Amino acid sequence: MFVTFSCKQDKANQVETVETEDVEVVELAPMSDDVMETAVIYEANIRQYSPEGTFDEFTKDIPQLKELGVKIIWLMPVFPISETKRKATGGEDSKFASDFPEDEQGKYLGSYYAVTDFTKINPEFGTIEDFRKLVNTAHENGIYVILDWVPNHTGWDHEWLKTNPEYYTQNEQGEVIHPEGTDWTDVADLNYDNQEMRIEMIEDMSYWLNEEGVDGLRCDVAGSVPTDFWEQAIPQLRNQKDIFMLAEAWEPELLKGDLFDMAYAWDGHHLLNDLANGDKNLEDLNVYINKVSNDYEDDDILMNFITNHDENSWNGAVKERMGDASQLMLAVSYVMPGMPLIYSGQEYGLDHRLLFFEKDSIPKTKGVAWDDLKKLGALKNTNPALNGGKQKATALQLETDNVNVLKYTRTKDGNSVTLLGNFSNEPQTFTIEEEGEFLDYMADEKIVLNNQSMTLQPWEYKIFVN
Structure with a gap:
């Protein structure tokens, strides 16, 4: 049995190692507000991370993730995948593995989100x-681990379908159905009117937190699960240990009180795509900033991202969607209030859509993408002006004399970080009304400003630190 021990110290990321007869257990100090202020989160797609597609191959690289400022690893679902109705392709005309000749069926590995057994x-x-x-390796490197949890549905091989069909949504004929309004035909919809199912779901969540040392959960399609379940479950989980909870959702009510710590900045992500394609402008960015301020409370955290597993596989790789604006949009995702996400392969400049139901692999050559993420991660980790958690740094969008140029400043405790960006595919000249000596952060050069004219090339950006 894997036994965990709590290390209740105030100092963030302090590590305690406890030896037992069965295994050496490594625990971090509890997740703190300080960690959430400065963290970068990394989404690990174990299947596609390496040619082997194993835990061990990913574990080898965890120490390197520290170089990128990563403080939280989110593991995509690690549970067994159902054989019944196993998906082979996606979309409205999706096919099951069983629709193909028998000698081809083995290559279709199915969706991580069609879970057979949560334990x-x-x-x-x-x-x-x-x-x-x-x-343990993550904890030894001061990194927390959260599991991707799938509360809305299970695969068709889950034992509950045999033992407790009342746990599932059924049609008028008494047949279990897949989630309505979706093409998720490889999964069975759970019925949250059933209180016994809720209890078992919470017990399965608790197992990973208490028995396997996991530090929290990322909850898939959390907005499709009744909010009163989260009001029931999350306080129970928090009573067991200090955890980090991420909702794949945008709804502000899921961040109320002591529910989820962080939600998705879906609107922000779509806006970044539109800005990169010229479909939106900086006035739309200003509208978004104001909307976030009005819709969410001061201590709410949003996850900023330019890619993730869904976006990459279904809508395109970063370069495919954002083109030459990719690096600028990445910088925006780090400088905006919130927590930036890195998806597996992004750090290596992944430029293709990863297969979702079959084996694929990411590149592993470090280049510009790695260097940029390393610099941005260090700034996020160390400069209070980029604090993005429950006690965020102040954010201020300042107008320039050029409608295509963004000047966006974050400040806290005497520290300031300013992002200057050209949101167009033409060179742009403008006046920067600043005086004094600054660090041109990405170039690592000192610069003296004196209310001067400056030109940025198409989609070029600069980050100035006081």
Whole structure:
């Protein structure tokens, strides 16, 4: 049995190692507000991270993630995947593996989100011991681990379908159905009117937090699950240990009180795509900033991203969607209030859509993408002006004399970070009304400003630090 021990110290990221007869357990100090202020979160797609697609291959690289400022690893679902109605392709005309000749069916591995058992490990990735090694290695490197949880549905092989069909949504004929309004035909919709199912769901969540040392959960389509379930479940989980909770949702009510710590900046993500394509302008960015301020409370946290597993596989790689504006949009995602996300392969300049239901792999050559993420991660980790958690730095969008140029400043405790960006595909000249000596952060050069004219090339940006 894997036994965890709580290390209740105030100092963030302090590590305690406890030896037992079965395994060496490594625990971090509890997740703190300070960690959330400065963290970068990393989404790990274990299947596609390496040619082997195993926990062990990912674990080897965890120490490198520290170079990128990563403080939280979100593991995409690690549970066994159902064989019944296993998906082979996506979309409205999707096919099951069983629709193909028998000698082809083996290459279709199915969706991570069609879970057979919430308390087991997908053998495709390794063993429970391999998983424990991953968690321990992350903790040894001062990084927290959260699991991707799938509360809205299960795969068609889940034992509840045999033992407790009342746990599922049924049609008038008494047949279990997939989630209405979706093409998710490989999963069965859970019925949250059933209180016994809720209890078992919370017990399964608790297992990973208490028995396997996991530090929190990223909850898939959290907005499709009744809010009163989260009001029931999350306080129970928090009573067991200090955890970090991420909702794949935008709804502000999910961040109320002591519910989720962070939600998705979906509107912000779509806006970045539109800005990169010229479909929106800086006035739209200003509208978005004001909307976030009005819709969310001061201590709410949003996750900023230019890619993730859904965006990459279904809508395109970063370069495909954002073109030459990619690096500018990345910088915006780091400088805006909130927590920036790195998706597996983004750090290596991933430029293709990863297969979702089959084996694929990311590149592993460090280049411009790695260098940019390393610099931006260090700034996020260390400069209070980029604090993005429950006690955010102040944010101020300042007008320039050029409608295509953004001047966006964050300040806190005497520190300031200013992003200057050209949001067009033409060179833009403007006047920067600043005086004094600054650090041109990405170039690592000192610069003296004196209310001068400046030109930025198409989609070029600069970050000035006081």
